[in-house]
Amino acid sequence: MSEKLDLNEIRQEITLLDQDLLALFAKRRALTLNVAKSKVQQIRPIRDQQREQELLIRLIKHGKTLGLDAHYVTSVFQTIIEDSVLNQQAYLQSLANPDIQVPTVSVAFLGDKGSYSFLASHRYFSRRAEKIIESGCQSFYDILQQVESGQVDYGMLPIENTSSGSINEVYDLLQHTNLSIVGEITQPIEHCLLTSVNTSLDKIKTIYAHGQPFAQCSNFLDKQSNIRIEYCDSTADAMAKVAELQDDTIAVIGSEEGGQLYQLHALEQSIANQTENHSRFILVARKAVDVAEQIPAKTAIILSTGQKAGALVECLLVLKDKGINMCKLESRPIQGRPWEEMFYIDVEANLKSFALQEAINEISPHTNFIKVLGCYPIEHISPTSVPSSEF
Amino acid sequence: MSEKLDLNEIRQEITLLDQDLLALFAKRRALTLNVAKSKVQQIRPIRDQQREQELLIRLIKHGKTLGLDAHYVTSVFQTIIEDSVLNQQAYLQSLANPDIQVPTVSVAFLGDKGSYSFLASHRYFSRRAEKIIESGCQSFYDILQQVESGQVDYGMLPIENTSSGSINEVYDLLQHTNLSIVGEITQPIEHCLLTSVNTSLDKIKTIYAHGQPFAQCSNFLDKQSNIRIEYCDSTADAMAKVAELQDDTIAVIGSEEGGQLYQLHALEQSIANQTENHSRFILVARKAVDVAEQIPAKTAIILSTGQKAGALVECLLVLKDKGINMCKLESRPIQGRPWEEMFYIDVEANLKSFALQEAINEISPHTNFIKVLGCYPIEHISPTSVPSSEF
Numbered sequence: 057m058s059e060k061l062d063l064n065e066i067r068q069e070i071t072l073l074d075q076d077l078l079a080l081f082a083k084r085r086a087l088t089l090n091v092a093k094s095k096v097q098q099i100r101p102i103r104d105q106q107r108e109q110e111l112l113i114r115l116i117k118h119g120k121t122l123g124l125d126a127h128y129v130t131s132v133f134q135t136i137i138e139d140s141v142l143n144q145q146a147y148l149q150s151l152a153n154p155d156i157q158v159p160t161v162s163v164a165f166l167g168d169k170g171s172y173s174f175l176a177s178h179r180y181f182s183r184r185a186e187k188i189i190e191s192g193c194q195s196f197y198d199i200l201q202q203v204e205s206g207q208v209d210y211g212m213l214p215i216e217n218t219s220s221g222s223i224n225e226v227y228d229l230l231q232h233t234n235l236s237i238v239g240e241i242t243q244p245i246e247h248c249l250l251t252s253v254n255t256s257l258d259k260i261k262t263i264y265a266h267g268q269p270f271a272q273c274s275n276f277l278d279k280q281s282n283i284r285i286e287y288c289d290s291t292a293d294a295m296a297k298v299a300e301l302q303d304d305t306i307a308v309i310g311s312e313e314g315g316q317l318y319q320l321h322a323l324e325q326s327i328a329n330q331t332e333n334h335s336r337f338i339l340v341a342r343k344a345v346d347v348a349e350q351i352p353a354k355t356a357i358i359l360s361t362g363q364k365a366g367a368l369v370e371c372l373l374v375l376k377d378k379g380i381n382m383c384k385l386e387s388r389p390i391q392g393r394p395w396e397e398m399f400y401i402d403v404e405a406n407l408k409s410f411a412l413q414e415a416i417n418e419i420s421p422h423t424n425f426i427k428v429l430g431c432y433p434i435e436h437i438s439p440t441s442v443p444s445s446e447f
Numbered sequence: 448m449s450e451k452l453d454l455n456e457i458r459q460e461i462t463l464l465d466q467d468l469l470a471l472f473a474k475r476r477a478l479t480l481n482v483a484k485s486k487v488q489q490i491r492p493i494r495d496q497q498r499e500q501e502l503l504i505r506l507i508k509h510g511k512t513l514g515l516d517a518h519y520v521t522s523v524f525q526t527i528i529e530d531s532v533l534n535q536q537a538y539l540q541s542l543a544n545p546d547i548q549v550p551t552v553s554v555a556f557l558g559d560k561g562s563y564s565f566l567a568s569h570r571y572f573s574r575r576a577e578k579i580i581e582s583g584c585q586s587f588y589d590i591l592q593q594v595e596s597g598q599v600d601y602g603m604l605p606i607e608n609t610s611s612g613s614i615n616e617v618y619d620l621l622q623h624t625n626l627s628i629v630g631e632i633t634q635p636i637e638h639c640l641l642t643s644v645n646t647s648l649d650k651i652k653t654i655y656a657h658g659q660p661f662a663q664c665s666n667f668l669d670k671q672s673n674i675r676i677e678y679c680d681s682t683a684d685a686m687a688k689v690a691e692l693q694d695d696t697i698a699v700i701g702s703e704e705g706g707q708l709y710q711l712h713a714l715e716q717s718i719a720n721q722t723e724n725h726s727r728f729i730l731v732a733r734k735a736v737d738v739a740e741q742i743p744a745k746t747a748i749i750l751s752t753g754q755k756a757g758a759l760v761e762c763l764l765v766l767k768d769k770g771i772n773m774c775k776l777e778s779r780p781i782q783g784r785p786w787e788e789m790f791y792i793d794v795e796a797n798l799k800s801f802a803l804q805e806a807i808n809e810i811s812p813h814t815n816f817i818k819v820l821g822c823y824p825i826e827h828i829s830p831t832s833v834p835s836s837e838f
Contacts (some may be wrong), residue, residue, distance in 0.1 A: 063485045070478050074506060074524075077471050080464060081523070082513035087461050094454045115465060122473035125573040128530045132472065134467075135526055139519045184514040218721070258767065315835035330609070374523065376649065438716065444705035 085143060092144035095350055102144050104351045108137055108440040134439040141437050146183050148348035149433060162208040164187035164199040168292030170314030176243040176337045177212045196226055200233050203340055209341045218334045227388050230429060231398055236355050237430030239339035247273050247328045248312045250320035255304035257323060262286055264294035265309040273309055277329040295320060348429050353406040356429040360398050367422045374418045378411045407431035452599055483535035486507060492534050493741045499528055499831040525830040532828050539573050539739035540824060553580035553599040555590040559683030561705030567634040567728045568603045588618055591624050594731055602731045609725045618779050621820060624788055628747050628821030630730035637828050638719045639703045641711035646695035648714060653677055655685035656700040664700055667718040686711060738822050744797040747820035751789050758813045765809045769802045772800060798822035
């Protein structure tokens with residue numbers, strides 16, 4: 057390595073090197089798509105975590121000879137493997153559902169450009185479509201209406217948040233819709249205090265915020281004295297307003313990524329009570345999808361058991377006996393039927409699998425209502441870990 | 448891209464490509480070290496987030512022409528940039544503190560091989576030393592003793608956890624030590640249910656667990672009927688015992704990474720109540736370090752104000768006036784002095800900076816005790832975000 061220390065020259069070299077990296081990433085992606093194609097022929101599962109671990113251990117060893125530390129190598133290759141797995145899944149899904157392969161999709165979501173739902177929609181379709189027609193909505197009900205009426209192809213709905221819990225309104229709406237859940241995505245939520253002009257925290261007199269981010273940032277807001285809170289219907293509205301006002305005493309709570317669409321910048325980052333905050337979104341469509349056998353799948357079921365004592369336990373025992381893992385159980389009251397509950401159950405199983413088909417048949421007699429809301433690929437790719445003795 | 452679908456051949460190609468990737472990562476790291484060297488001469492800050500953002504936007508555009516989606520490109524280059532920043536920081540720190548540059552370090556931590564403290568110690572020193580001499584301790588007090596007596600160079604102590612909060616015992620011990628805080632690291636905590644033999648959840652009758660993971664997994668444990676909990680002094684002890692017993696009815700709560708040292712594997716992953724769980728650790732040594740000016744620094748201060756009303760507010764106002772951001776404020780009772788409190792304050796500032804020196808001078812008259820616990824580089828590298836319009 058030459059010892060020339062001209063910053064511009066070194067940066068030029070890094071730029072060229074980064075282009076080589078991108079070319080290799082693209083080539084690697086094409087190769088792993090060929091791996092997926094070979095797995096179609098042999099019906100082998102997409103992931104082989106033991107092979108992934110061996111791969112990581114080899115890369116760590118080789119990296120050490122080049123002066124790279126094990127944690128860096130692990131972290132960067134976990135990202136590369138995640139991309140590879142998600143792409144292979146998307147490819148197999150497009151084979152299993154040839155009619156969902158379209159270059160342009162239309163999506164309804166809550167809020168406007170820059171909302172968390174907007175960001176989740178873009179991220180979900182980034183590897184699935186070339187163009188997204190956006191439809192920002194004022195309510196969850198509007199989103200479902202637009203999909204049901206055929207105005208848009210998909211609806212993106214937040215279903216739970218790691219800090220504020222399940223979003224009951226969406227659960228309740230799912231009871232009364234004929235739409236199917238066809239996908240999921242988890243979006244990190246990072247609330248920042250955004251301003252349109254250069255200012256400092258002690259100058260801020262008014263903060264615009266939507267109710268949910270307001271609640272999630274209560275500790276930070278409690279510490280600010282003499283600040284007035286203006287409630288807004290949506291974060292995007294609030295951001296647009298603050299962008300327009302160009303006032304150094306006014307700020308808004310929102311994501312940095314979303315705020316950049318309004319030329320806002322972050323005065324304070326990570327102001328939420330819980331620094332780790334994620335929302336899980338579901339994607340709904342008029343037509344259910346098939347999930348390819350090689351892909352881990354989740355199935356969402358709703359059922360009610362009337363007032364039969366112990367009926368829910370019977371249902372859960374059936375799942376347990378079939379070796380089916382339940383990853384979520386929520387209950388919600390049924391409107392107009394006091395003391396009755398609707399149960400929302402997510403299981404890690406493919407609807408097409410013999411085990412789940414059998415389970416649903418055996419569960420049915422214990423219920424007075426049962427419906428499958430949808431079966432879709434699990435989007436979360438848990439990273440393969442490496443024994444710490446390799447570090 | 449050829450359409451040959453022989454899995455072994457494709458994998459061979461991927462292996463070769465991954466070696467090219469590693470070589471480029473190593474070359475990039477060497478180039479960014481040259482960037483750091485040029486910044487020593489010019490005293491420019493290590494990070495230039497505007498430049499990073501421009502870099503990411505260019506890479507996203509270029510990646511799109513190669514069929515790579517924006518989120519993947521962003522995510523993998525954020526990891527590469529983080530590595531580059533941490534390495535440049537480590538390099539500048541080694542220049543500022545020539546005597547800490549040694550190939551072998553000895554570290555005292557809580558528990559045995561495989562504990563979270565063990566994992567944090569290895570991660571911290573992975574880019575700073577070639578060899579680590581481990582000293583597993585039974586208590587936080589023992590760790591401090593070993594460092595104070597010169598038996599080891601460093602002590603690694605957990606100071607707070609995102610789910611269970613501050614670790615008061617460590618805060619209290621810091622009051623009475625002459626050691627300095629010289630570094631920090633945040634370690635993800637992911638509790639799993641680990642077993643030594645192949646088994647299934649419904650066969651498990653006994654779970655070994657340390658008190659802290661037990662509390663953090665209470666929701667999962669409540670759902671398991673007929674399971675007996677055996678409390679253990681440390682997670683590592685519990686893992687060693689379960690590994691020895693080779694019993695398909697016995698499991699232990701611990702990290703997958705740590706468990707692999709005992710040939711344990713995860714029967715269930717992510718069983719904690721809060722799925723996002725991190726512990727922040729501090730590193731203590733007998734001698735304080737200097738933090739290079741180009742690096743963002745944190746300074747930890749403890750002070751007590753006696754029973755003077757409003758004195759703490761006066762101290763905090765001084766920090767505010769100097770434009771110094773306070774990132775943490777904790778108070779702990781002082782033993783033997785009822786109604787008096789010791790305040791632990793972390794500020795984002797270099798101890799050598801004029802602003803902080805002035806602030807400490809102005810704060811002193813309001814206190815009856817004030818001490819700097821240490822000044823150290825901020826280890827958390829917040830990723831540079833990209834406007835969502837680029838996605």
